[in-house]
Amino acid sequence: NAGVTQTPKFRVLKTGQSMTLLCAQDMNHEYMYWYRQDPGMGLRLIHYSVGEGTTAKGEVPDGYNVSRLKKQNFLLGLESAAPSQTSVYFCASSYPYEQYFGPGTRLTVT
Amino acid sequence: AQTVTQSQPEMSVQEAETVTLSCTYDTSESDYYLFWYKQPPSRQMILVIRQEAYKQQNATENRFSVNFQKAAKSFSLKISDSQLGDAAMYFCAYRSGSTGANSKLTFGKGITLSVRP
Numbered sequence: 001n002a003g004v005t006q007t008p009k010f011r012v013l014k015t016g017q018s019m020t021l022l023c024a025q026d027m028n029h030e031y032m033y034w035y036r037q038d039p040g041m042g043l044r045l046i047h048y049s050v051g052e053g054t055t056a057k058g059e060v061p062d063g064y065n066v067s068r069l070k071k072q073n074f075l076l077g078l079e080s081a082a083p084s085q086t087s088v089y090f091c092a093s094s095y096p097y098e099q100y101f102g103p104g105t106r107l108t109v110t
Numbered sequence: 111a112q113t114v115t116q117s118q119p120e121m122s123v124q125e126a127e128t129v130t131l132s133c134t135y136d137t138s139e140s141d142y143y144l145f146w147y148k149q150p151p152s153r154q155m156i157l158v159i160r161q162e163a164y165k166q167q168n169a170t171e172n173r174f175s176v177n178f179q180k181a182a183k184s185f186s187l188k189i190s191d192s193q194l195g196d197a198a199m200y201f202c203a204y205r206s207g208s209t210g211a212n213s214k215l216t217f218g219k220g221i222t223l224s225v226r227p
Contacts, residue, residue: 031213042217050210097143099215101155
C-alpha cells in the first residue's frame with residue numbers, strides 16, 4: 001500500500017515548456033486534489049476532482065489543466081510554464097474527510 | 111468563503127516544555143472539520159490531529175491536544191513535552207462537513223516551530 005505517490009519529485013523547466021505531473025493513489029479514494037505551496041502562502045488549491053471523469057477549479061487554476069481519466073490517477077498539466085509557476089506541488093486524496101498527501105514535486109521554471 | 115488565520119509566523123520552545131500554536135477561522139457553517147498538519151523538512155504533510163465541530167470534547171493524540179472554542183472560532187494546538195522531532199512547519203486547515211465540491215481544505219499560512227535542545 002503505497003498511499004499517494006507523485007512523479008516526478010523534482011523538475012526544472014524553461015519558460016514556455018510544457019509538462020505533466022502524475023499523481024496516483026491506491027486507497028480507492030473518490031476525491032483528489034492538487035495544491036501548490038509557496039513561501040508565506042500556505043497551500044492553495046489549484047484543481048480538484050470528486051470522482052472519475054470529473055474535475056473542478058480551485059483557488060488558483062490559471063495556467064493549469066487537469067484530467068481524471070482513471071479513479072486512481074489525477075494529472076496536472078502546465079501547457080506553457082511561467083516563472084510564477086515555480087513552486088512545490090502537492091497531490092492529495094480523501095474519502096471522506098481526511099486528506100492524505102503525496103511527497104510533493106518541486107518545480108522550478110527558469 | 112472560509113478563511114483560516116495563523117497570525118504567528120514563528121515560535122520557539124525549549125525541549126521538554128509545552129507550546130501552544132494558535133489558529134482562528136471564519137465560517138458561517140455549523141458542520142465542519144478542523145485539522146492540524148505537520149510539515150517537517152522532508153516536505154511530507156503529516157496529519158497531526160482532527161476535530162469535528164459537532165464534538166464538544168477536545169481531540170487528543172498522545173502529546174498533541176487541541177483547544178477548540180467553537181463560539182470564538184479558535185482552534186489551538188498544544189504540544190506537551192516538546193521533542194526535537196517536533197520542529198517543523200504546522201498548518202491549521204478547515205474542511206466543510208458537506209461532501210462534493212465543498213470537500214477541499216482551506217489552509218492557514220503556517221507557523222514554523224523550532225525546538226531548542
